[in-house]
Amino acid sequence: MAIKTKAEYIESLRKLQPVVYMFGERIDNFVDNPRIRAGIEATGETYALAESFEHRDAITTNSPLIGEKINRFTLPPASIEDLVARVKNNRLLGGRVGTCYQRCTGMDCLSALAIVTYDIDRKYGTTYNARFLEFLKYVQKNDLTCNAGVTDVKGDRSLNPAEQADKDLYLRVVEERKDGIVVRGAKAHQTGSLSSHEIIVLPTRALRKEDKEYAVAFALPIDTPGIIHVVGRSSLDMRELQGCDTGNTRYSKYCPTVIFDNVFVPWDRVFLYGETEFAGDLVMRFSSFHRQSHGGCKAGKIDCMIGAALNMMDYNGTTKAGHLRGKVIDMIHRSETLYGCSLAASYEGKKEPSGTYFVDPVLVNASKLHEGKEMAEVSRLLMDIAGGFVSDLPSDKDFENPTIGPLLKKYLKGTADTPVEDRVKMLRLVEKITLESADSVSDIHGGGSPEAHRITIMRESKVGDKKALSKRLAGIEE
Ligand SMILES: Cc1cc2nc3c(=O)[nH]c(=O)nc-3n(C[C@H](O)[C@H](O)[C@H](O)COP(=O)(O)OP(=O)(O)OC[C@H]3O[C@@H](n4cnc5c(N)ncnc54)[C@H](O)[C@@H]3O)c2cc1C
Structure with missing residues (x-):
């Protein structure tokens, strides 16, 4: 059975060593930082419910891909029943944590990739779908949480990616190697990036032929060299750090800016590369x-x-x-x-x-x-x-x-x-x-x-x- 308990989920995050900054300081133990931990606790409820007698039948299901019991938060929908279950589980969790539980974004990326990688392969004879399915198997077997790296910082909104004064204002491929690609850019508002094991990057908008270097989708562990998480300053967060006046003391949401400073992505983790017409889809x-x-x-x-x-x-x-x-x-x-x-x-x-x-x-x-x-x-x-x-x-x-x-x-x-x-x-x-x-x-x-x-x-x-x-x-x- 490919299901983690909440305790196993939190322990699995401890094995990661992401580069994290908050309020101008480097945070080494991100798991026990009260601000970030409140977010991890919220995501942890998706694991806790999978263990609970009352809710486990709603949160878990059999994977058609790996033939084992999995958490539904790793499942691209394969039926109307699956689609409906997503909404019901989200309502359950929204009421339970009273904020964002931060695991849907990754599931939504997995669902989009399950459709579009197949469509690209049909048009171009590429092998993105097979690569994606290998990644999905890994996510399901290890009951991982993914975050959605979609929103680029975008610079001047009136300009297309390739027209920006600084070309890195949309994440792009800066080098192609034999074994993979190197990417540079930044993704904003990354909900729960440190409550996640993997970050899934998709383009932020439809692209023109001239924007080919921006047409890239991939997945990487959150502690891949070159990835930097800068946790934002939002209202009420000092209260979590000071340990008082928190209201909902257990759960919170945080959305770092994540910088990709020349990050290497191996080919087996690349799910779109240059097929600009599929970015919008x-x-x-x-x-x-x-x-x-x-x-x-x-x-x-x-x-x-x-x-x-x-x-x-x-x-x-x-x-x-x-x-x-x-x-x-x-x-x-x-x-x-x-x-x-x-x-x-x-x-x-x-x-x-x-x-x-x-x-x-x-x-x-x-x-x-x-x-x-x-x-x-x-x-x-x-x-x-x-x-x-x-x-x-x-x-x-x-x-x-x-x-x-x-x-x-x-x-x-x-x-x-x-x-x-x-x-x-x-x-x-x-x-x-x-x-x-x-x-x-x-x-x-x-x-x-x-x-x-x-x-x-x-x-x-x-x-x-x-x-x-x-x-x-x-x-x-x-
Ligand atoms: C709390 C929170 C959590 C989020 N979580 C995630 C996440 O986990 N992953 C992720 O990838 N993203 C996430 N997002 C990002 C979210 O998708 C973006 O905030 C949203 O797409 C808007 O982009 P923006 O913030 O850059 O605003 P802008 O794009 O600057 O938009 C501001 C306004 O300007 C308008 N505008 C922008 N460009 C143009 C134009 N060219 N012409 C006319 N009008 C224009 C917009 O319609 C809008 O009204 C999150 C955002 C928030 C606030």
């Missing part, structure tokens, strides 16, 4: 799968937000306030529409020539657009329900202070039967879940900016059919 497949993933996990996060809203109402004595109950209903309908859209995209999925199933691209983009707007609305509703202490609660350290602690406990109490500590903890959770920048900005930009979703909707919708419908009713002959 790879991005479209990846981002569609990723937008499907968001529909599940963000619905799960709203589940947790709804629970926090109801608890705050109990603690504040507002349980019976009709307008707040109405606002909880508004939160519920948003989680269910998001979930429904993502599920619908899965049920409407289609089998590709490689045998991998692909989601409905219009429905997943509709789902993601909905998420971008509605997650902000759900946060607004939760802040409204919870009250102003979401923003400026005294610190844990003030509550522990012998002089002011007892006074704070007296004055911050809600209903008489609620321990003040519980009210403070719930307020902290609400602060974290509504204001954690790394996760809330991803509602808008994760998987591409909103305009990218809109463009895909227009391109993939059968607008000609819609025009024909209206012409028929209006009595206009085609």
